[in-house]
Amino acid sequence: MGALTEIASNKVFGGFQKVFSHESKYLGCVSKFGVYLPPQAEEKKLPVIYWLSGLTCSEANFIEKSGAQRYASEHGVIIVNPDTSPRNLNIAGDSESWDFGVGAGFYVDATQAPWKNNYKMFSYVTSELIQIISENFPILDGKQSIMGHSMGGHGALICSLKNPGLYKSVSAFAPICNPSECPWGVKAFTGYLGPKESGEWAQWDATELVKSYNGPPLELFIDQGSEDNFLQAKQLLPENLVEACKTHHVPVIYKKREGYNHSYFYIASFIEEHIKYHAEYLQK
Amino acid sequence: MGALTEIASNKVFGGFQKVFSHESKYLGCVSKFGVYLPPQAEEKKLPVIYWLSGLTCSEANFIEKSGAQRYASEHGVIIVNPDTSPRNLNIAGDSESWDFGVGAGFYVDATQAPWKNNYKMFSYVTSELIQIISENFPILDGKQSIMGHSMGGHGALICSLKNPGLYKSVSAFAPICNPSECPWGVKAFTGYLGPKESGEWAQWDATELVKSYNGPPLELFIDQGSEDNFLQAKQLLPENLVEACKTHHVPVIYKKREGYNHSYFYIASFIEEHIKYHAEYLQK
Numbered sequence: 001m002g003a004l005t006e007i008a009s010n011k012v013f014g015g016f017q018k019v020f021s022h023e024s025k026y027l028g029c030v031s032k033f034g035v036y037l038p039p040q041a042e043e044k045k046l047p048v049i050y051w052l053s054g055l056t057c058s059e060a061n062f063i064e065k066s067g068a069q070r071y072a073s074e075h076g077v078i079i080v081n082p083d084t085s086p087r088n089l090n091i092a093g094d095s096e097s098w099d100f101g102v103g104a105g106f107y108v109d110a111t112q113a114p115w116k117n118n119y120k121m122f123s124y125v126t127s128e129l130i131q132i133i134s135e136n137f138p139i140l141d142g143k144q145s146i147m148g149h150s151m152g153g154h155g156a157l158i159c160s161l162k163n164p165g166l167y168k169s170v171s172a173f174a175p176i177c178n179p180s181e182c183p184w185g186v187k188a189f190t191g192y193l194g195p196k197e198s199g200e201w202a203q204w205d206a207t208e209l210v211k212s213y214n215g216p217p218l219e220l221f222i223d224q225g226s227e228d229n230f231l232q233a234k235q236l237l238p239e240n241l242v243e244a245c246k247t248h249h250v251p252v253i254y255k256k257r258e259g260y261n262h263s264y265f266y267i268a269s270f271i272e273e274h275i276k277y278h279a280e281y282l283q284k
Numbered sequence: 285m286g287a288l289t290e291i292a293s294n295k296v297f298g299g300f301q302k303v304f305s306h307e308s309k310y311l312g313c314v315s316k317f318g319v320y321l322p323p324q325a326e327e328k329k330l331p332v333i334y335w336l337s338g339l340t341c342s343e344a345n346f347i348e349k350s351g352a353q354r355y356a357s358e359h360g361v362i363i364v365n366p367d368t369s370p371r372n373l374n375i376a377g378d379s380e381s382w383d384f385g386v387g388a389g390f391y392v393d394a395t396q397a398p399w400k401n402n403y404k405m406f407s408y409v410t411s412e413l414i415q416i417i418s419e420n421f422p423i424l425d426g427k428q429s430i431m432g433h434s435m436g437g438h439g440a441l442i443c444s445l446k447n448p449g450l451y452k453s454v455s456a457f458a459p460i461c462n463p464s465e466c467p468w469g470v471k472a473f474t475g476y477l478g479p480k481e482s483g484e485w486a487q488w489d490a491t492e493l494v495k496s497y498n499g500p501p502l503e504l505f506i507d508q509g510s511e512d513n514f515l516q517a518k519q520l521l522p523e524n525l526v527e528a529c530k531t532h533h534v535p536v537i538y539k540k541r542e543g544y545n546h547s548y549f550y551i552a553s554f555i556e557e558h559i560k561y562h563a564e565y566l567q568k
Contacts, residue, residue, distance in 0.1 A: 010550075011549065011550070026410050067351040263294050
């Protein structure tokens with residue numbers, strides 16, 4: 001495990017919003033992540049919530065725009081947010097579109113060349129990053145939850161569904177709920193996982209994964225703005241996930257927010273509720 | 285007065301964060317400003333707080349990073365935030381440095397060529413913008429306050445000190461308090477106002493203006509992070525302003541925030557307190 005390099009530290013709401021870089025074993029590149037350490041972290045070990053961002057984001061968007069630090073400070077939780085893909089690898093085709101390659105890792109482990117050596121965001125988030133965080137910060141062992149937005153909402157859902165018991169709770173803002181059936185997902189999965197006939201897609205699609213979920217009780221908290229243009233464009237498909245949850249007896253909370261769109265203005269308006277939700281699970 | 289063009293509208297904390305553009309008479313260009321309309325604006329007229337941003341900012345920084353919308357919604361106040369300079373004029377030299385010209389209007393009315401025809405941010409903010417806002421939004425007549433950050437903190441101070449009674453209250457985060465005596469101010473004032481011998485500088489310098497303030501009681505609320513590198517570099521000089529206030533019996537609140545720097549993380553941490561402060565004056 002390589003050492004961490006601190007590249008930013010700003011006091012905010014009594015704690016510190018930091019950014020670190022490190023050499024990632026899984027990603028084969030230098031990767032950055034944010035860590036918010038609330039004031040309570042100076043005195044004791046705390047639970048941690050992971051945040052996964054959406055398409056085109058780096059670690060910066062959430063840090064600057066979500067306003068999460070206030071609520072993390074109030075509830076005494078650490079928040080960690082990784083980048084959305086490997087960086088600076090210059091793989092042919094990795095920067096030709098905003099919804100594939102750099103900024104668009106989709107939180108899968110790629111099986112296809114030329115992506116399979118580095119595009120392993122799933123293993124990075126669920127294994128390497130958890131180990132780094134537990135080794136370097138005052139984390140209560142096993143007390144972790146996960147949330148995300150859009151592509152990162154998809155990421156949060158599959159990370160929790162594929163690792164029963166690893167996260168105490170999961171929530172998602174406007175997640176891509178059924179990537180096998182939407183244009184973004186079809187493009188990304190074809191590139192990273194091969195054609196649908198490969199049989200790989202269902203292993204990375206929340207709507208498919210709930211159908212075979214077999215682990216400790218896990219409630220999915222899905223949040224969605226009613227005026228989200230990507231909802232209207234059928235990129236998100238929450239109705240498919242909610243239906244699969246009902247059929248397969250996976251508890252789901254589906255909150256529709258009247259008038260809100262897909263932006264960080266929407267996230268900022270409701271992140272307090274999500275952090276409170278996770279904090280309750282993490283303090284059990 | 286030209287018409288407004290709405291160029292963004294996002295629901296946030298129950299209200300709408302909007303951005304408009306318009307042809308400015310004083311600036312001689314198309315200018316943008318943000319308006320946050322809290323939910324109460326749908327039913328009644330409200331007070332308004334103006335926010336002036338710092339060097340290099342456009343209207344976007346405050347909108348995306350301050351988190352002010354939550355508190356504006358809680359207190360039922362509209363927030364308006366203009367750009368920091370004229371744009372797209374291509375005046376020779378307007379983009380050669382980050383602390384002069386575009387993004388650095390310093391909220392003065394320039395007297396020197398080639399700036400004097402367009403760099404009139406003072407008149408824009410204190411006259412044209414107030415009229416536009418009152419004509420287009422549900423504003424309680426005369427119920428307005430002003431705040432800002434760094435160069436915009438200087439702007440808030442001089443706008444209120446030069447217009448006794450126009451604003452009900454004024455506050456500033458890490459303001460440039462004595463521009464005649466700091467490198468940023470000397471550069472900007474020399475360019476916009478001519479050499480110090482012109483005698484113009486004292487008319488645009490809060491520390492000088494408090495010495496001759498003669499109007500309704502006005503309390504200056506100055507906020508300052510202790511770890512602000514621009515404080516350490518003697519760009520801000522709050523001690524000069526506080527001293528002048530004491531000598532000339534102008535009430536001043538000076539709050540030092542231990543460990544905070546010059547960033548929007550600092551602003552986000554304390555903007556609730558400022559909005560509450562203004563709301564109390566505005567509801568009198």
